[in-house]
Amino acid sequence: MYTTTIGNYTKETNFFNCTTPFELINEFDSPLYVYNENIFRKRLKEIKNLVKYKNFVPHYSVKANTNIHLLKIVKDEGLHVDTMSPGEIYMALASGFSSNELFYIPNNATQDDLNYAINKKILTSVDSLSQLKLYAELNPNSNVAIRFNPGVGAGHHQKVVTAGKKTKFGVNMSEFDEVKKILEENNLTLVGINQHIGSLFMESDAFIESTTNLLEFAKEFDTLEFIDLGGGFGIPYHKQEGQKPLDLIALGDKLDNIFSNFAKDYGREIQFQIEPGRIIACECGIVLGTVTGTKQNSDTTYVGCDIGFNVLARPIMYDSYHDIEIYTKRENPDLINQPVTVVGNICESGDILAKDRALPLPEYGDIIAIMDAGAYGFAMSSSYNQRPRSAEVLICSSGEVKLIRRRETFEDLIACMK
Ligand SMILES: *Cc1c(COP(=O)(O)O)cnc(C)c1O
Numbered sequence: 001m002y003t004t005t006i007g008n009y010t011k012e013t014n015f016f017n018c019t020t021p022f023e024l025i026n027e028f029d030s031p032l033y034v035y036n037e038n039i040f041r042k043r044l045k046e047i048k049n050l051v052k053y054k055n056f057v058p059h060y061s062v063k064a065n066t067n068i069h070l071l072k073i074v075k076d077e078g079l080h081v082d083t084m085s086p087g088e089i090y091m092a093l094a095s096g097f098s099s100n101e102l103f104y105i106p107n108n109a110t111q112d113d114l115n116y117a118i119n120k121k122i123l124t125s126v127d128s129l130s131q132l133k134l135y136a137e138l139n140p141n142s143n144v145a146i147r148f149n150p151g152v153g154a155g156h157h158q159k160v161v162t163a164g165k166k167t168k169f170g171v172n173m174s175e176f177d178e179v180k181k182i183l184e185e186n187n188l189t190l191v192g193i194n195q196h197i198g199s200l201f202m203e204s205d206a207f208i209e210s211t212t213n214l215l216e217f218a219k220e221f222d223t224l225e226f227i228d229l230g231g232g233f234g235i236p237y238h239k240q241e242g243q244k245p246l247d248l249i250a251l252g253d254k255l256d257n258i259f260s261n262f263a264k265d266y267g268r269e270i271q272f273q274i275e276p277g278r279i280i281a282c283e284c285g286i287v288l289g290t291v292t293g294t295k296q297n298s299d300t301t302y303v304g305c306d307i308g309f310n311v312l313a314r315p316i317m318y319d320s321y322h323d324i325e326i327y328t329k330r331e332n333p334d335l336i337n338q339p340v341t342v343v344g345n346i347c348e349s350g351d352i353l354a355k356d357r358a359l360p361l362p363e364y365g366d367i368i369a370i371m372d373a374g375a376y377g378f379a380m381s382s383s384y385n386q387r388p389r390s391a392e393v394l395i396c397s398s399g400e401v402k403l404i405r406r407r408e409t410f411e412d413l414i415a416c417m418k
Contacts, residue, residue, distance in 0.1 A: 007371070022367065032289075034394075035285045060074045064277030080101040105275075108131075114138055123144075125144075148195055155198030164197075203246075230275050235282045237323065291366040
Protein backbone atom coordinates (compact mmCIF):
# COMPACT_ATOMS: atom_id res chain seq x y z
CA MET A 1 0.00 0.00 0.00
CA TYR A 2 1.00 3.60 -0.33
CA THR A 3 -0.06 7.04 0.92
CA THR A 4 -0.85 10.04 -1.24
CA THR A 5 0.71 12.91 0.70
CA ILE A 6 -0.81 15.66 -1.42
CA GLY A 7 -3.58 15.98 -4.02
CA ASN A 8 -6.64 13.91 -4.71
CA TYR A 9 -7.20 14.08 -8.49
CA THR A 10 -6.10 10.50 -9.12
CA LYS A 11 -8.24 9.26 -6.20
CA GLU A 12 -11.34 11.19 -7.25
CA THR A 13 -11.10 9.98 -10.82
CA ASN A 14 -10.02 6.42 -9.92
CA PHE A 15 -7.15 7.19 -12.27
CA PHE A 16 -5.05 4.13 -11.44
CA ASN A 17 -8.03 1.78 -11.57
CA CYS A 18 -6.70 -1.70 -10.56
CA THR A 19 -3.03 -0.74 -10.52
CA THR A 20 -0.88 1.63 -8.42
CA PRO A 21 1.83 4.14 -9.27
CA PHE A 22 4.41 1.87 -7.61
CA GLU A 23 3.38 -1.13 -9.69
CA LEU A 24 3.53 0.97 -12.84
CA ILE A 25 7.04 2.29 -12.16
CA ASN A 26 8.14 -1.17 -11.11
CA GLU A 27 6.96 -2.71 -14.34
CA PHE A 28 7.59 0.09 -16.87
CA ASP A 29 10.36 2.12 -15.25
CA SER A 30 10.59 5.87 -14.63
CA PRO A 31 9.69 8.47 -15.84
CA LEU A 32 6.46 7.25 -17.34
CA TYR A 33 3.50 8.78 -19.17
CA VAL A 34 0.25 7.21 -17.95
CA TYR A 35 -3.15 7.70 -19.61
CA ASN A 36 -6.62 6.70 -18.46
CA GLU A 37 -9.00 5.53 -21.19
CA ASN A 38 -12.20 6.30 -19.23
CA ILE A 39 -11.25 9.94 -18.79
CA PHE A 40 -10.17 10.26 -22.43
CA ARG A 41 -13.46 8.81 -23.72
CA LYS A 42 -15.48 11.00 -21.36
CA ARG A 43 -13.88 14.16 -22.79
CA LEU A 44 -14.35 12.95 -26.36
CA LYS A 45 -18.05 12.38 -25.68
CA GLU A 46 -18.46 15.79 -24.04
CA ILE A 47 -16.98 17.48 -27.10
CA LYS A 48 -18.95 15.31 -29.52
CA ASN A 49 -22.16 16.34 -27.74
CA LEU A 50 -21.22 19.98 -27.23
CA VAL A 51 -24.13 21.29 -29.30
CA LYS A 52 -27.53 20.04 -30.42
CA TYR A 53 -27.06 21.53 -33.91
CA LYS A 54 -27.06 18.52 -36.26
CA ASN A 55 -24.31 19.36 -38.72
CA PHE A 56 -21.51 19.60 -36.17
CA VAL A 57 -18.22 17.74 -36.67
CA PRO A 58 -15.61 18.21 -33.93
CA HIS A 59 -12.01 17.54 -34.98
CA TYR A 60 -9.43 16.42 -32.42
CA SER A 61 -6.20 18.36 -32.90
CA VAL A 62 -3.69 15.52 -33.09
CA LYS A 63 -0.66 17.63 -32.24
CA ALA A 64 -1.72 17.62 -28.58
CA ASN A 65 -1.11 13.89 -28.34
CA THR A 66 -0.38 11.73 -31.35
CA ASN A 67 -0.07 8.26 -29.86
CA ILE A 68 -1.71 5.95 -32.38
CA HIS A 69 -3.58 4.02 -29.68
CA LEU A 70 -5.22 7.22 -28.48
CA LEU A 71 -5.99 8.26 -32.08
CA LYS A 72 -7.79 4.94 -32.59
CA ILE A 73 -9.99 5.77 -29.58
CA VAL A 74 -10.72 9.20 -31.11
CA LYS A 75 -11.82 7.43 -34.30
CA ASP A 76 -13.92 4.98 -32.30
CA GLU A 77 -15.74 7.88 -30.61
CA GLY A 78 -16.60 9.32 -34.04
CA LEU A 79 -14.56 12.51 -34.10
CA HIS A 80 -12.53 13.69 -37.07
CA VAL A 81 -9.00 15.08 -36.79
CA ASP A 82 -7.08 18.16 -37.76
CA THR A 83 -3.42 18.02 -38.63
CA MET A 84 -0.55 20.53 -38.93
CA SER A 85 2.10 18.61 -40.85
CA PRO A 86 2.64 15.67 -43.21
CA GLY A 87 3.84 13.65 -40.20
CA GLU A 88 0.56 14.24 -38.42
CA ILE A 89 -1.35 13.30 -41.59
CA TYR A 90 0.71 10.13 -41.76
CA MET A 91 -0.12 9.27 -38.14
CA ALA A 92 -3.83 9.99 -38.58
CA LEU A 93 -4.04 7.83 -41.72
CA ALA A 94 -2.11 5.07 -39.95
CA SER A 95 -4.67 5.19 -37.12
CA GLY A 96 -7.48 4.38 -39.54
CA PHE A 97 -8.92 7.79 -40.38
CA SER A 98 -9.90 8.23 -44.01
CA SER A 99 -8.86 11.29 -46.03
CA ASN A 100 -12.25 12.93 -45.71
CA GLU A 101 -12.01 12.71 -41.91
CA LEU A 102 -8.83 14.80 -41.95
CA PHE A 103 -8.38 18.51 -42.21
CA TYR A 104 -4.92 19.94 -42.88
CA ILE A 105 -4.12 23.38 -41.42
CA PRO A 106 -0.42 24.02 -41.97
CA ASN A 107 1.51 27.18 -41.22
CA ASN A 108 4.34 28.13 -43.61
CA ALA A 109 3.99 24.95 -45.62
CA THR A 110 6.52 24.05 -48.28
CA GLN A 111 5.51 22.86 -51.72
CA ASP A 112 6.31 19.31 -50.57
CA ASP A 113 4.09 19.69 -47.51
CA LEU A 114 1.17 20.84 -49.65
CA ASN A 115 1.74 18.16 -52.28
CA TYR A 116 1.69 15.48 -49.59
CA ALA A 117 -1.85 16.51 -48.60
CA ILE A 118 -2.94 17.01 -52.22
CA ASN A 119 -1.81 13.50 -53.14
CA LYS A 120 -3.69 12.06 -50.16
CA LYS A 121 -6.81 14.05 -51.17
CA ILE A 122 -6.94 15.92 -47.88
CA LEU A 123 -8.64 19.26 -47.77
CA THR A 124 -6.16 21.98 -46.89
CA SER A 125 -6.56 25.37 -45.26
CA VAL A 126 -3.95 27.95 -46.26
CA ASP A 127 -3.08 30.84 -44.00
CA SER A 128 -1.59 33.62 -46.12
CA LEU A 129 -2.04 35.11 -49.57
CA SER A 130 1.32 33.76 -50.69
CA GLN A 131 0.38 30.26 -49.50
CA LEU A 132 -2.95 30.58 -51.33
CA LYS A 133 -1.06 31.45 -54.53
CA LEU A 134 1.31 28.52 -54.04
CA TYR A 135 -1.62 26.20 -53.43
CA ALA A 136 -3.37 27.49 -56.54
CA GLU A 137 -0.28 26.69 -58.64
CA LEU A 138 -0.03 23.18 -57.25
CA ASN A 139 -3.73 22.30 -57.27
CA PRO A 140 -5.87 24.58 -59.50
CA ASN A 141 -9.56 23.79 -60.16
CA SER A 142 -9.99 22.32 -56.70
CA ASN A 143 -11.47 22.98 -53.27
CA VAL A 144 -9.60 24.93 -50.63
CA ALA A 145 -10.13 26.43 -47.20
CA ILE A 146 -8.61 29.59 -45.73
CA ARG A 147 -7.65 30.41 -42.17
CA PHE A 148 -8.68 33.97 -41.37
CA ASN A 149 -7.55 36.13 -38.52
CA PRO A 150 -10.77 37.20 -36.79
CA GLY A 151 -8.99 40.13 -35.12
CA VAL A 152 -9.36 38.77 -31.58
CA GLY A 153 -6.87 36.46 -29.84
CA ALA A 154 -6.81 34.57 -26.55
CA GLY A 155 -4.53 32.27 -24.61
CA HIS A 156 -2.53 31.62 -21.47
CA HIS A 157 0.77 32.95 -22.82
CA GLN A 158 1.80 35.32 -25.64
CA LYS A 159 3.46 32.33 -27.36
CA VAL A 160 0.09 30.64 -27.91
CA VAL A 161 -2.11 33.63 -28.80
CA THR A 162 -2.71 32.96 -32.50
CA ALA A 163 -5.03 35.73 -33.66
CA GLY A 164 -5.18 39.50 -33.33
CA LYS A 165 -2.46 41.95 -34.38
CA LYS A 166 0.65 40.17 -33.05
CA THR A 167 0.66 36.80 -34.73
CA LYS A 168 2.04 35.08 -37.81
CA PHE A 169 -1.26 33.25 -38.36
CA GLY A 170 -4.18 33.78 -40.70
CA VAL A 171 -5.23 35.92 -43.64
CA ASN A 172 -6.58 39.31 -42.64
CA MET A 173 -10.22 39.92 -43.45
CA SER A 174 -9.19 43.17 -45.14
CA GLU A 175 -7.39 41.07 -47.78
CA PHE A 176 -10.79 39.87 -48.94
CA ASP A 177 -10.64 41.33 -52.49
CA GLU A 178 -7.29 39.80 -53.19
CA VAL A 179 -8.46 36.42 -51.87
CA LYS A 180 -11.46 36.49 -54.21
CA LYS A 181 -9.24 37.41 -57.14
CA ILE A 182 -6.81 34.50 -56.56
CA LEU A 183 -9.71 32.08 -56.11
CA GLU A 184 -11.39 33.18 -59.34
CA GLU A 185 -8.22 33.25 -61.44
CA ASN A 186 -7.43 29.67 -60.49
CA ASN A 187 -10.94 28.28 -60.40
CA LEU A 188 -10.57 27.42 -56.72
CA THR A 189 -13.72 26.93 -54.67
CA LEU A 190 -13.59 28.21 -51.12
CA VAL A 191 -15.43 25.43 -49.27
CA GLY A 192 -14.39 26.34 -45.75
CA ILE A 193 -13.04 29.08 -43.56
CA ASN A 194 -11.45 28.60 -40.19
CA GLN A 195 -9.98 30.42 -37.23
CA HIS A 196 -7.91 29.39 -34.22
CA ILE A 197 -7.55 32.23 -31.76
CA GLY A 198 -5.15 30.69 -29.26
CA SER A 199 -4.79 28.06 -26.63
CA LEU A 200 -6.23 27.62 -23.16
CA PHE A 201 -9.05 30.09 -22.70
CA MET A 202 -11.13 29.53 -19.56
CA GLU A 203 -13.76 32.16 -20.40
CA SER A 204 -15.51 31.92 -23.73
CA ASP A 205 -16.01 35.67 -24.34
CA ALA A 206 -13.10 36.15 -26.76
CA PHE A 207 -13.98 32.93 -28.55
CA ILE A 208 -17.60 34.03 -28.99
CA GLU A 209 -16.49 37.48 -30.12
CA SER A 210 -14.06 36.13 -32.73
CA THR A 211 -16.69 33.62 -33.87
CA THR A 212 -19.22 36.39 -34.34
CA ASN A 213 -16.67 38.33 -36.41
CA LEU A 214 -15.82 35.29 -38.51
CA LEU A 215 -19.48 34.46 -39.18
CA GLU A 216 -20.31 38.00 -40.19
CA PHE A 217 -17.45 37.77 -42.66
CA ALA A 218 -18.48 34.25 -43.83
CA LYS A 219 -21.66 35.69 -45.33
CA GLU A 220 -19.49 37.28 -48.04
CA PHE A 221 -18.82 33.83 -49.52
CA ASP A 222 -21.65 31.78 -50.99
CA THR A 223 -19.72 28.55 -51.65
CA LEU A 224 -18.99 27.52 -48.07
CA GLU A 225 -19.66 23.98 -46.91
CA PHE A 226 -18.22 24.45 -43.44
CA ILE A 227 -16.96 26.95 -40.91
CA ASP A 228 -14.31 25.84 -38.44
CA LEU A 229 -13.92 27.75 -35.19
CA GLY A 230 -10.61 26.27 -34.04
CA GLY A 231 -9.55 24.96 -30.65
CA GLY A 232 -8.12 26.49 -27.52
CA PHE A 233 -10.71 25.29 -24.99
CA GLY A 234 -8.94 25.42 -21.64
CA ILE A 235 -8.67 23.00 -18.77
CA PRO A 236 -8.26 23.85 -15.07
CA TYR A 237 -4.58 23.27 -14.30
CA HIS A 238 -5.10 24.61 -10.74
CA LYS A 239 -7.54 21.97 -9.53
CA GLN A 240 -5.83 21.75 -6.13
CA GLU A 241 -6.78 25.41 -5.60
CA GLY A 242 -10.35 24.70 -6.63
CA GLN A 243 -10.21 26.06 -10.18
CA LYS A 244 -13.40 25.20 -12.08
CA PRO A 245 -13.49 23.79 -15.62
CA LEU A 246 -14.64 25.77 -18.65
CA ASP A 247 -18.44 25.82 -18.63
CA LEU A 248 -19.08 23.65 -21.68
CA ILE A 249 -22.86 23.60 -21.20
CA ALA A 250 -23.10 27.37 -21.31
CA LEU A 251 -20.68 27.53 -24.23
CA GLY A 252 -22.62 24.84 -26.10
CA ASP A 253 -25.87 26.77 -25.63
CA LYS A 254 -24.30 29.96 -26.95
CA LEU A 255 -22.87 28.13 -29.96
CA ASP A 256 -26.21 26.44 -30.67
CA ASN A 257 -27.85 29.84 -30.87
CA ILE A 258 -25.12 31.26 -33.06
CA PHE A 259 -25.15 28.23 -35.39
CA SER A 260 -28.90 28.15 -35.96
CA ASN A 261 -29.08 31.92 -36.47
CA PHE A 262 -26.29 31.72 -39.00
CA ALA A 263 -28.00 28.81 -40.82
CA LYS A 264 -31.14 30.94 -41.15
CA ASP A 265 -29.23 33.90 -42.57
CA TYR A 266 -27.08 31.78 -44.84
CA GLY A 267 -30.04 29.73 -46.08
CA ARG A 268 -28.41 26.36 -45.33
CA GLU A 269 -27.49 24.21 -42.36
CA ILE A 270 -23.81 24.63 -43.06
CA GLN A 271 -21.36 22.31 -41.25
CA PHE A 272 -19.69 23.69 -38.13
CA GLN A 273 -16.39 22.34 -36.87
CA ILE A 274 -14.13 22.92 -33.87
CA GLU A 275 -10.55 21.72 -33.33
CA PRO A 276 -9.90 21.15 -29.64
CA GLY A 277 -6.75 19.30 -28.62
CA ARG A 278 -5.94 20.06 -25.01
CA ILE A 279 -9.43 19.80 -23.51
CA ILE A 280 -9.71 16.27 -24.90
CA ALA A 281 -6.29 14.82 -24.12
CA CYS A 282 -4.92 16.80 -21.19
CA GLU A 283 -6.67 15.48 -18.11
CA CYS A 284 -6.42 11.82 -19.10
CA GLY A 285 -2.63 11.91 -18.79
CA ILE A 286 -0.07 12.26 -15.99
CA VAL A 287 3.69 11.79 -15.76
CA LEU A 288 5.08 9.60 -13.01
CA GLY A 289 8.65 10.17 -11.89
CA THR A 290 11.00 9.15 -9.11
CA VAL A 291 12.10 11.50 -6.35
CA THR A 292 15.89 11.49 -6.29
CA GLY A 293 16.41 13.51 -3.12
CA THR A 294 16.21 16.95 -1.55
CA LYS A 295 18.73 19.72 -1.08
CA GLN A 296 18.94 23.06 0.68
CA ASN A 297 20.66 25.99 -1.06
CA SER A 298 20.41 29.34 0.70
CA ASP A 299 16.68 29.92 1.25
CA THR A 300 15.45 27.34 -1.22
CA THR A 301 14.58 23.70 -0.64
CA TYR A 302 14.98 21.74 -3.85
CA VAL A 303 13.17 18.50 -4.56
CA GLY A 304 14.98 16.59 -7.30
CA CYS A 305 13.34 14.08 -9.61
CA ASP A 306 13.85 12.43 -12.98
CA ILE A 307 11.26 14.55 -14.82
CA GLY A 308 13.38 17.09 -16.65
CA PHE A 309 12.20 19.42 -19.38
CA ASN A 310 13.13 16.69 -21.85
CA VAL A 311 10.13 14.81 -20.41
CA LEU A 312 7.73 17.73 -19.85
CA ALA A 313 8.60 20.98 -21.64
CA ARG A 314 5.56 23.08 -20.73
CA PRO A 315 6.88 24.61 -17.49
CA ILE A 316 10.11 25.88 -19.07
CA MET A 317 8.42 26.79 -22.36
CA TYR A 318 5.42 28.74 -21.04
CA ASP A 319 5.99 29.00 -17.27
CA SER A 320 3.13 26.55 -17.02
CA TYR A 321 1.68 25.38 -13.77
CA HIS A 322 0.88 21.72 -13.16
CA ASP A 323 -0.66 20.25 -10.01
CA ILE A 324 1.60 17.71 -8.33
CA GLU A 325 0.82 14.59 -6.31
CA ILE A 326 3.32 12.63 -4.23
CA TYR A 327 2.99 8.96 -3.30
CA THR A 328 5.05 7.28 -0.61
CA LYS A 329 5.42 3.88 0.99
CA ARG A 330 6.96 5.39 4.12
CA GLU A 331 5.08 4.77 7.33
CA ASN A 332 3.62 7.92 8.90
CA PRO A 333 5.00 10.36 6.32
CA ASP A 334 5.11 14.01 7.26
CA LEU A 335 2.09 15.70 5.63
CA ILE A 336 3.03 19.27 6.52
CA ASN A 337 3.42 21.50 3.47
CA GLN A 338 6.49 23.65 3.04
CA PRO A 339 7.67 25.75 0.09
CA VAL A 340 9.88 23.73 -2.23
CA THR A 341 11.17 24.06 -5.78
CA VAL A 342 10.79 20.90 -7.83
CA VAL A 343 13.54 20.35 -10.39
CA GLY A 344 14.53 17.76 -12.98
CA ASN A 345 17.83 16.15 -13.89
CA ILE A 346 18.82 18.24 -16.93
CA CYS A 347 22.02 20.25 -16.87
CA GLU A 348 20.35 23.69 -16.94
CA SER A 349 19.22 25.94 -14.11
CA GLY A 350 15.94 26.58 -15.91
CA ASP A 351 15.00 22.93 -15.47
CA ILE A 352 12.26 23.73 -12.98
CA LEU A 353 8.92 21.94 -12.78
CA ALA A 354 7.41 23.98 -9.98
CA LYS A 355 8.75 27.00 -8.10
CA ASP A 356 8.01 27.73 -4.42
CA ARG A 357 5.28 25.15 -4.31
CA ALA A 358 3.73 24.13 -0.99
CA LEU A 359 4.35 20.39 -0.75
CA PRO A 360 5.07 17.83 1.96
CA LEU A 361 8.79 17.03 1.76
CA PRO A 362 9.29 13.80 -0.19
CA GLU A 363 12.22 11.43 0.12
CA TYR A 364 14.28 9.28 -2.23
CA GLY A 365 12.10 6.55 -3.72
CA ASP A 366 8.80 8.38 -3.38
CA ILE A 367 6.91 8.86 -6.61
CA ILE A 368 6.08 12.28 -7.93
CA ALA A 369 3.21 12.70 -10.38
CA ILE A 370 2.62 15.69 -12.62
CA MET A 371 -1.09 16.13 -13.33
CA ASP A 372 -2.73 17.22 -16.59
CA ALA A 373 0.13 16.14 -18.84
CA GLY A 374 -1.85 14.32 -21.53
CA ALA A 375 -1.69 17.23 -23.97
CA TYR A 376 1.58 18.82 -25.15
CA GLY A 377 3.37 16.47 -22.77
CA PHE A 378 4.89 13.52 -24.57
CA ALA A 379 4.31 15.30 -27.90
CA MET A 380 6.82 18.02 -26.94
CA SER A 381 9.31 15.73 -25.21
CA SER A 382 12.83 15.15 -26.49
CA SER A 383 15.95 13.13 -25.82
CA TYR A 384 17.96 16.20 -24.74
CA ASN A 385 20.94 15.20 -22.56
CA GLN A 386 20.64 11.81 -24.31
CA ARG A 387 17.85 10.65 -22.07
CA PRO A 388 15.83 8.19 -24.15
CA ARG A 389 12.20 9.29 -24.38
CA SER A 390 9.74 7.80 -21.87
CA ALA A 391 7.36 4.93 -22.33
CA GLU A 392 3.61 5.54 -22.45
CA VAL A 393 1.02 3.24 -20.89
CA LEU A 394 -2.76 3.25 -21.12
CA ILE A 395 -4.96 2.14 -18.25
CA CYS A 396 -7.80 0.65 -20.27
CA SER A 397 -11.45 0.81 -19.26
CA SER A 398 -11.19 -2.95 -18.60
CA GLY A 399 -8.50 -2.28 -15.98
CA GLU A 400 -5.78 -3.80 -18.15
CA VAL A 401 -2.57 -1.77 -18.39
CA LYS A 402 -1.29 -1.58 -21.95
CA LEU A 403 2.17 -0.44 -23.00
CA ILE A 404 1.28 1.87 -25.92
CA ARG A 405 4.82 3.06 -26.60
CA ARG A 406 8.00 1.38 -25.46
CA ARG A 407 10.74 3.34 -23.77
CA GLU A 408 13.44 4.42 -26.19
CA THR A 409 16.82 2.73 -25.80
CA PHE A 410 20.41 3.88 -26.22
CA GLU A 411 20.31 2.15 -29.63
CA ASP A 412 17.40 4.44 -30.57
CA LEU A 413 19.58 7.43 -29.67
CA ILE A 414 22.14 6.42 -32.27
CA ALA A 415 19.80 4.82 -34.81
CA CYS A 416 19.51 7.77 -37.21
CA MET A 417 23.22 8.63 -37.29
CA LYS A 418 24.93 7.15 -40.29
C1 LIG B 1 -2.91 23.89 -31.68
C2 LIG B 1 -4.09 24.06 -32.55
C3 LIG B 1 -5.34 23.57 -32.15
C4 LIG B 1 -5.58 22.92 -30.81
O1 LIG B 1 -5.38 23.79 -29.76
P1 LIG B 1 -5.81 23.37 -28.26
O2 LIG B 1 -5.42 24.53 -27.43
O3 LIG B 1 -5.05 22.15 -27.93
O4 LIG B 1 -7.27 23.13 -28.27
C5 LIG B 1 -6.40 23.70 -33.03
N1 LIG B 1 -6.25 24.29 -34.25
C6 LIG B 1 -5.07 24.78 -34.66
C7 LIG B 1 -4.96 25.39 -36.00
C8 LIG B 1 -3.95 24.68 -33.84
O5 LIG B 1 -2.77 25.17 -34.24
